[in-house]
Amino acid sequence: MEKTINAAAKTPEVIANTITGEISIIGVIIPENPIPFFISLNELIEQCKTDSNSLIINFDLEYFNTGAARYLYEMMKKLKDYPQTTINWHYELDDEDIYESGIEFKELSGLSFNFIVKDQF
């Protein structure tokens, strides 16, 4: 079953397939108060964990603020207890900021990341 969180000016689009357990997070995360967005995102994650026996999270981010970084780390830290998690970190080839952020989250969370260069076309 597909569930979505619509993109807004400061929050990304989220598309989740609760059957396959695949969640894609696409866009920017720059709200002053990140809590409401991450509550919704965590609910989707929990639903995917319940309905599927694996979790695939595709991060396709443009940029995010320091408040969002704190909540992304917290979210990933919790996923450490769910070994069926796959993290795909998408980035553009010349986007060193997003690539380095992915490295940082990988090291902070201890999760395994797949780094995927986005199609340039």
Next chain:
Amino acid sequence: MDCENKILLKISLDSEDDYLNFRFVAEKALVELDFRLKKKLLICLTELIQNNIIHNQSSTCQIEVYSSDNQIFIKSKQRLSFENIKNIENKLSLINRMSIPDLEALKRINIIKAVEENRVSPGNGLIICRIKSENKIDLNIINGTKKNNSEEINIFVKTNFNGKDN
């Protein structure tokens, strides 16, 4: 000196709509810049504006991005309480002395601590500006702007075209 500046973006943020639309206005204004530089500027701008939203949204925040002498500057003018200004001055005094690797380490510690202590903000906004610009951040208090317990300040973030310090 001012006449040599090329203004890339100049905007006053007064309303909630201004803050909501800022990202789109900034992305459009900076579209001609190198992708990597534009991204760093957008990240810094986001943090500087949010400082104003969190501490004093009722007051206008003026943002300028301009190029001068092969460098790009961000100037963020905000009205803040004396206490907030003192906090920022203390923070800048610390982070302007730190190396980029040390700032990266501090940023990580702040993220971990914010989660452990259940705080919303890790307090990394100015640290991010310092890391992304690779330059020291300047602050000046604008004379004659004292009102109640607040004062206007300019925060300057300088980044070179190649992202390297002079």
